[in-house]
Amino acid sequence: MKALAPHEADPNWFLLAKLLFGIALVIGAPFLVKPTISKYNEARQSANWPQTEAEITQSEVKTGQNRAKPAWTPVVSYRYSVDGKPYTSSKIAFRSFETPIPSHAEEVVEKYPVGSKHPVFYSPEDHSKAVLEKGTNWLVILALFFPLLFLAWGGYITYDNFIFLRARLSQPKKKKKKKRAQTSTTSSPNSALKRRRRRIRKNQDGG
Template identity: 30%
Template sequence: MPDLPWYVYAMLLAPLALVLFAAAYKTLQVRAAREWPQTPGKVVISDSEVREIRVLDDSREDNYRLEQRNFANIVYQYAVAGKQLRNNRVSIGEDRGNFEVAETIAKYPVGTAVTVFYNPLHPNEAVLERDLPKGLWGCLGIGTAVVLAIVFGGVFGLNRLTGFVSTRLVNPKFSPMVVVFGAFGLVIALFALAMRRQSQLAKHWPVVPGTIKMSDVQQYRNAPTQNGVRGEVMYQRQASFAYSYNNVAYTCIEGSLATGANSTSGWLMRKFTTAYQDGAGVNVYVNPANPSEATLNPRGGVILIWILGLLALAFWGLAWFVATRG
């Protein structure tokens, strides 16, 4: 095994540890909810709604950004000790939005009789489903094994690859640099191919009419530097639009790759990104597998894909130059 500092492995495995911790914590909540009493209830509202949630983003000064997502709004009414209560939490699991919105609405139409499980200490806390998805821990176990194999196999493989390359260079001391440049180029190329694949699929998504709700250049500040210097002010084009798919209403922030770009120049964002008139009618390309995902321009990321491809070639060129010229 490569002799790397312990904190390198800690950083590589930290995301996996967070996922496992969250799953364990949620399992404890499920076990507690199994002891909750139940009472009959009735669905009184069943539709979709947009909620603004915080998303962790350590690249920003506030360490988060606000993001609009679609949720199934299932409001049910029930009674505890003669007091009428309402709640809209369906599952004990976390709902981060943009997932199975239409399916949940179809499962709980208005007027449906439901069984409500409520917290006897705080009757306002209630759910309709108190079980985690079946096979969750099995999937997590398989996922953990795959991640561990990728992390340790990748580190070990890069170490062996560096040793292999060093025997074929005029100056073996440059072998780590050659491997790193080549690996960066490979990762960027794979990312560009994935984006191209997504763009190709989006061209064939169903098209529905939509309406622009907001189109503007947003600004935010980058996170401070390691020296404590305040981050730069950044600008990003955003366009949100409303549409309906299979009789369910959705709202989406422009999903094309072009609008995800940001810059320190507000002028560049306004000059070279697509602006839409508020209230204007547009054609919306909707992902039928997850209608919360949509875009106004499936070809919007072509330029970025080309840039990534050229960047991958540049890294491979550097690897070749270092390998042949030292």
């Protein structure tokens, strides 16, 4: 957040770049509303999805990075069948299980070991959509506020950098003092020498 705030040492082009980034957040925020609400509705509807049995085919913890910090994600894949047709999925629930604490990811993997069988809930409209843990959770509900958060954050960045940049550009530019050519000092020895030569010539001509 501090990196996106205007600073006195920032050049104008960098302030403009941060201003444009803020504008992009403001413009992009409304586009997050539809997928966020859609995901919430699907999670809520999954509470009434039909159930079948699934077999876990993969269960492991993968290590990655999130904002240059280590992160651990449980990866669980399973297979199931509906009306005799086989399906596969790797969706545990309607939320992300990525965590900066490895033990939390390991707990999920231990809950779903390879070869174990668990209830799975699938969409009656699209049988390929399934989850091991149905319903909403606090993370899904919290995601509903993400578009509003992006809008507020982008608006703050845009306003802050715009006011700072406008104030800087409105300041009167300092006029550079032109260096006066010191012709008198540079030419005075030559002119004195010429006058002296003219006097000598006059004396010689007069003599």
